[in-house]
């Protein structure tokens with residue numbers, strides 16, 4: 076094998092620490108692992124080179140020799156056993172490195188896990204909550220159907236007690252050895268899929284699948300101030316796994332229903348108030364409903380215009396992960412009366428003359444009383 080720069084091969088700087096080495100090796104080795112590149116010789120060569128580089132650099136003695144004398148130094152003194160550049164490979168604890176990724180199979184010296192377990196599927200459901208619940212926080216129930224372990228065989232798929240026998244291919248170990256180039260790999264037994272046992276008579280309830288469909292109800296906690304469209308995760312509330320694998324996760328997307336009175340504007344609540352003409356002109360104290368179900372008073376000053384926005388601090392939405400609240404924004408609309416009786420019409424005419432500058436009318440009437448008359452005559 077040609078002389079290679081182990082550091083460059085692993086993609087780490089020369090002063091990389093053990094954790095950096097391990098992480099970089101893991102990443103690369105996973106990419107070139109023979110199980111993931113069946114029949115790809117280039118990947119196999121690369122995988123072997125990576126193993127060699129890591130076996131040297133992860134061993135402080137060998138790393139010292141390599142740093143001082145290069146690859147040649149390792150072939151001479153102190154490199155330990157082995158043929159050529161692969162001397163140190165057996166010392167690498169690959170099970171430790173690959174851990175759950177390969178579930179412990181594929182490497183002779185790895186972990187003791189033997190089954191090819193598979194995680195269950197993730198599920199997603201939507202819930203809709205009223206704005207009040209988004210304000211106060213609440214619990215929402217999500218009911219849905221999911222795959223659960225069969226209640227009779229508890230997921231084994233075999234008839235309880237009598238339905239399983241030891242796998243003859245792997246003698247119950249769940250793994251078989253095979254040789255590839257310099258290496259001997261342990262592979263999951265193809266007959267029992269790593270279980271070490273095979274089903275002789277399947278479970279009558281699930282017909283061997285180990286699963287059954289069931290209705291489930293999951294309660295989720297909605298935090299005060301939650302935003303519309305928030306995706307929440309309930310871990311392991313999804314479909315059951317296979318052969319002891321974890322359940323998938325449940326994702327719940329929380330939507331907030333349209334509210335008849337309030338419009339949420341981030342942390343604030345927008346409320347539209349309809350003032351009468353006289354309230355807008357003369358001013359008034361008006362009651363404004365709040366999201367918590369009480370009322371607050373807003374002073375409308377005389378001469379308030381259409382579209383005016385008032386801010387009532389601390390009466391808005393709850394703010395997520397905070398004890399603070401947003402504000403209430405009160406937007407003014409003005410109701411223009413559409414049906415007036417003759418008396419009211421006269422009063423408005425009088426008012427119009429007064430405001431629009433008919434001097435005679437102003438002189439005849441005492442100004443200031445017109446508004447009061449109009450207010451007294453209109454019912455809103």
Ligand SMILES: [Zn+2]
Nearest residue numbers: 225228278281
């Ligand atoms: Zn069953």
Ligand SMILES: [Zn+2]
Nearest residue numbers: 242245264267
């Ligand atoms: Zn087997």
